[in-house]
Amino acid sequence: MHRAPRLATRLRNGSRAMATAPKTPQLLGLSSKYLLPVYARPDFVLSHGEGSYVYDTEGRRYLDFSAGIAVNALGHADPGVVQTIAEQAGKLLHTSNVYHNKWAPRLAELLVTLTQRDGGLGFSPGTSGATAKVFFSNSGTEANEGALISCFFVLQITWCTGALKIARKVGKDRGTDKSRIVCFENGFHGRSMGSLSVTTNPKYQAPFQPLVPGVDVGVVNDIKALDSLVTDATCAVIIEPIQGEGGVNAANTEWLVALRRRCDEVGAVLIFDEIQCGLYRTGQLWAHSSLPVECHPDVVTMAKPLANGYPIGAVLMRDSIAETMTAGSHGTTFGGSPLACAVGHHVLSRLSDPQMMAQINATSVYLEERLTELPKKFPGIIEAKIRGRGLIRGLGFLDSTQPGSVVEKARSRGVFLLTAGKNAVRLVPSLNVGRVEVDTVIETLSESIEEL
Ligand SMILES: Cc1ncc(COP(=O)(O)O)c(C=O)c1O
Known part of the structure; x- marks a missing residue:
């Protein structure tokens, strides 16, 4: 009992x-x-x-x-986290995504409404109305893979003439005009093949070559280079607004605004990887919450503190990106489990207080x-x-x-x-x-x- x-x-x-x-x-x-x-x-x-x-x-x-x-945003052995894990594990731990569970939609709602409350993803603080969607994964690297997949999928439908496959991340598709990804020196996005391909540190990449092709590498805060870096062939740009692993380097607001403008000019999806800097680490929901909406991304990825150490990752995207994703276009066995999402809901409710x-x-x-x-x-x-x-x-x-x-x-x-x-x-x-x-x-x- x-x-x-x-x-x-x-x-x-x-x-x-x-x-x-x-x-x-x-x-x-x-x-x-x-x-x-x-x-x-x-x-x-x-x-x-x-x-x-x-x-x-x-x-x-x-x-x-x-x-x-x-x-561990709330520290170790936090009694509220312990209690939430214990209670939820005693009720329903995993169901797979074949079925709905009680906590995934509630955590998704909280992420979207807090983004509207605090600002982010193109919303000024205080915006209302549901205009974003969430996909849950199990880790940061999977959240980034999911974000990149979403971009390919969107662009496949809206811009590309050929059948650009989601399977591009395994290096198969090179034949369309709009398939290149831009990332930046000293960025860190994870160790799975797609995320590793946009993590330009030779120490991480060299042993695993060849990586996913079609990646262009820029320098954060270099405004002059943006036009030649982000081109009509670019489908996605991924950046940490504050680099963590790479040296705790923050991007300039002026440069981020120019980057956003350039993405709009060429029709590229802008992804902010806030896996390390997001979820109240800067005192606000997102590191970009305090920045002008003119530099906000289309997609935000998160993971680390969301469930205080219980594995979870998530991709938050504007509806314009989400609307092209349909049943079967992406998936996971564990992501969005009732346990991970119950803990995430508890942690996020407390951090956002x-x-x-x-x-x-x-x-x-x-x-x-x-x-x-x-x-x-x-x-x-x-x-x-x-x-x-x-x-x-x-x-x-x-x-x-x-x-x-x-x-x-x-x-x-x-x-x-x-x-x-x-x-x-x-x-x-x-x-x-x-x-x-x-x-x-x-x-x-x-x-x-x-x-x-
Ligand atoms: C900014 C950033 N992105 C992605 C990742 C990868 O996350 P994970 O280790 O959960 O796959 C990390 C991990 O340190 C990170 O700091």
């Missing part, structure tokens, strides 16, 4: 299970014996967390200022104030300007060998940070992080940089 609450209690009291768990060296041994070695990880095993803190199997505590790479937004904005101001102390203290080491906005921030280092070592030193002091691009340390904490945690991270950064 009351399975859900009992499960929630068990999840919260995870420490009880730890008593019988294997010891750290045993777990590390299993890991190296059985897991594909595609990750370079430090020698400890995380066992549980609470808020912005995580603990390893030796009982050491860490301040997680990386939030699982911009994922005006009080929560005010708190995110206040913490963002405080973090910026404290971060600006660092270039003053270390002028020959750190770039003067702090990168990014809100709670996606980057510290640029003049010597590109230093960010990795700062991240390691901070970790040895019990603080998780990330590198970004060639020369930055990235800070993407939980969105409910407090001033105490900000103070800790600044102190740790300061000590770690001093030790360089």
Whole structure:
């Protein structure tokens, strides 16, 4: 009868299970014996967390200022998230998309109405009326694949003369005039073949050549190059308004407006990948919510924080894109499950609460104030300007060998940070992080940089 609450209690009291768990060296041994070695990880095993803190199997505590790479927006083991998972798992976990479920339409409605409330996708803040659609996936890379597929599908119907296949992403179709995709240097869009093809980092791409063909690579903020970059042959342009992995670089508003204008001139679909920078990380729903509608995209992709760590991704698109997608044109087994969408609805409802937004904005101001102390203290080491906005921030280092070592030193002091691009340390904490945690991270950064 009351399975859900009992499960929630068990999840919260995870420490009880730890008593019988294997010891750290045993777990590390299993890991190296059985897991594909595609990750370079430090020698400890995380066992549980609470808020912005995580603990390893030796009982050491860490301040997680990386939030699982911009994922745990409400922190670890949030009681509301735990309860939602427990209750929904006890009712209906998965149905496949052969059937309707209660939560996918409600989460889609929330995404659209919040976009209308806060601004985005061409809506000024305060717009009303349903004028956008959502497709749910399981991850960020799948959301981008879905977005690219939508573009091909739209353009196949509206502009292309031939039968441009959705299967273009596997590199089959090259014969039509409008099939090229534009992406940008230092962008990161995921590891599946289509998303990888527009992620221009040679480290990620080189081992997997040949990739999906027909990709043109531009430089963010280069206005002069736009006309030759985005042409009549371009079907889609994909960009992160604030690059995460690539170095926490924000695109200029003026350039984004010019990019939007150029997409309209040639009839290309503009996709904003807000997988890392969206969903209130900048204090507003989208990183582009605060920008003029003249630069807004046709399609927004999201993932990471939407269900606070439970896997989910989504593509939000204007009706003009959505109207050409029909039954059977795209699909997934797991995407849009009742569990993922119930958690997404819970998380998004809390993040969009005006009080929560005010708190995110206040913490963002405080973090910026404290971060600006660092270039003053270390002028020959750190770039003067702090990168990014809100709670996606980057510290640029003049010597590109230093960010990795700062991240390691901070970790040895019990603080998780990330590198970004060639020369930055990235800070993407939980969105409910407090001033105490900000103070800790600044102190740790300061000590770690001093030790360089
Ligand atoms: C901007 C951006 N797009 C796409 C992705 C890929 O998301 P996922 O790892 O969920 O496939 C990431 C992941 O870091 C990202 O930061």
